Amino acid sequence: MYNTRLTPMDLKDKSFFLRTFGCQMNESDSEKIAGILTAAGGREAERVEDADIIIVNTCAVREKSEEKLYSYLGRIRPRLDARPVLVGVAGCVAQAESANLVARRPFIDFVVGPDNYLRLPEIIERCGERTIIADEWSNDWREAPDLLFRRRSPATAAVSIMEGCDNFCSYCIVPFSRGREKFRPLRHIRAELAELAARGYQEIQFLGQNVNSYRDPETGTPFAALLFEAGHMPGLKWVRFLTSHPKTFSAAIIEAMTSSPVICRQVHLPLQSGSTSVLARMNRGYSREEYLAKITLLQERIPGISLSTDIIVGFPGETEEEFGETLSALEAVRFANIFSFRYSPRPRTSAAKGPDDVPFDIKRRRLIEVQALQKRIQSAIHESLIGTTMAVLGEGPSRKDPAMFSGRNESYQVVNFRAPTDVRGRFVRVKISGSGPYSLRGDLVED
Template sequence: MTFFIHTFGCQMNVNDSEKMASVLSRGGMRPVERVADARVVVVNSCAVRAKAREKALSFIGRLHPDQIVILAGCVSQAEKEQLLTRHRRIDFLVGTHQFHCLDHIVAGLLQSRHRGASLGFSRRWTELVPDAFARSSSVTAYVSIMEGCDNFCSYCIVPFTRGREKNRPGRDILAEARSLADQGYREIVLLGQNVNHWICPESQETFPSLLDRLASVADVQWIRFITSYPGYHDSRLVRVVASHDRIARHIHLPAQSGSTRILRRMNRNYSREEYLKIISQYRRAIPRMRFSSDFIVGFPGETEKDFMATLSLLRKVEYESVFSFAYSSRPLTRAQAWGDDVPREVKRERLRILQQLQEEIQCRRNRALIGSEQDVLVMAPHPSAVKEVIARTESYRVVNLESRMPPGSSIRVRITAAGPHSLRGVEVRN
């Protein structure tokens, strides 16, 4: 029996899809590379924005009627059984805490195509999959250390789809990281909705201590962590990052807005000034530290002055990259009750202006690297250029170059050209 998993959304979803593939393989099923060849199709969905939800449902609408369709992840968790009434092509709903049951669910559907849902929340962290499971990359491995969120930002549906914060025991995290390093993975990415708020449920150890120990025992090129919450960065975490070269000099630090007034309405629990203080602390301790971020434009009540504050934050920080979106109201959130009072055309124009500014910043910063030498990690063969590979710098910039080195190789390159989203280089040979 064959299956295909299509993933929408964040790295947490990618990691969940890897685990779902392992569970299905454990049940005797075989993955296929084309959705048309699959008897069972699992769509792992994202509910953070309305557009992501619509993409998942549109994908399902294009599937063959004979295929068994399972909608997994955040959309299922948020909207529950009503999806089965509205979308007849969905056979079964699997929530964010139920993918460990996927093999049994599929076995039942193959015997009797009885529609249903498995949507319960786990109250604590549980090791739900085998220690070894199929990874989507031979270079980078995701390691989940916590899940859920207790912050309840006013725009965000995550606490309702992922549940309250649950933390994985530190000994299990360290054991998995050591195993991955021994298997030859060159990059480990620690995952969590608020990854830097991790607290060991057994010892009360905190994230800076875990990161310190992990960087001391895991023999990899780089360790990264996403997504971190600005309010949980402190001087101790800065010191730990600064003390280990294998902790990448790049942090994804979502700001969401450059206006303190809007940040308060978002329930982000930090001000513009406090956010900039975090940036300054890192740059004083690690001059080459680089940042990326997330921004929402057109949040309810956002004025032109608020938007200008966001643009000024982009200019001040000069991010390596930015994920930016127009606000869309999400069910269950506090902001849904406020009304979507920023006109759609205003949102669209603000998003265009922000993205244009960020592209100019990226162009300028990338062009400044032309002629420099950079250490990069080869990630994969280039999908469309023969003899070329895709590599990444420590600051997560994409570098395309001609090379025979296999994925996982660390090489030095000289940058020869630059665009807003990637660099081009040549290998520097000793």
């Protein structure tokens, strides 16, 4: 017999373990889930072994994230025989694939989509012999009070301002897994910013699938005005935003960025492909030339700006020539960081209705080429920073060397350094003494 399921349970004194896969939206959602369960009396477990409830919060954007979910569920499966545990899946996979998930892994007790997290305590209490699927949509923003968030960092907070997407890029599942765009009322955002500043948060990051589509649903205030306001808010030291769509990345946003040193000189602007013909097949709504013109404007108006992007290789029909245009765009822009992926068809998307006709070996070779080029570019950018001194917000011990501290600079580059005291959540000044392709190293300097 597998999974001796818990009987309907009170969350009080029950422990839960959250495993998160995917993007920063998912990380932020996990903070919300942890807060909701804690407020209902649950306790967050450090180790999966100690949990009464295991929730996997995962993303559906890439096939790989979905594979990770199934592989993780396979790994925890033996634990379910040893003691009674509830297993839930949250996130956009849950939303997009709820019935499939339960068919493939019948030991799942509940599946909960992003619009239903506030119902989690009630869903868990009702769990028993029946699997509960909560994948209803809401067309309106569902406000979760800030106090419900169990934030992982003492200094950096993600602030959701919108969810969903109306763009229907031909490869992307988000409009189906997160729904259409919905915007958070500005008065709630303002209240959360004031609360975070009062609690000593130094850095906030506005989050949403398309932050630059943001409009206050009550007054129509656009994203550029929100950004301007945050940049002038007492208490906040760094303001960032993620993700922007090149099509709607406006001159007004660039002007808002120049209005305050608090708004970080850093933008993530997903290019996806350097070829205009591939971009048209992707339904991205901009050409290579339009994208590069926006980059030029950004670089002119905000000297020293740090840029990052997303790249997909092997999109259906991508020729060697089209792929070469992606490489030349990377050379032209010299991004500080990229996230690169092999194309994989996602259910319900229009690209998935046609052939996935670039052979796997070619996709793999193109990905290797993109990553090798980017490694050279990043190494050169990092090397050019040796000898400079920069502000770094301490995050915690370095993953590779726990004797070192790790933090991020304004450009969102990882900086490792030695520190005599715990500098987590504090701004320090670091003089860069060394570098590799993925991080910088340095020494603390006194102010």
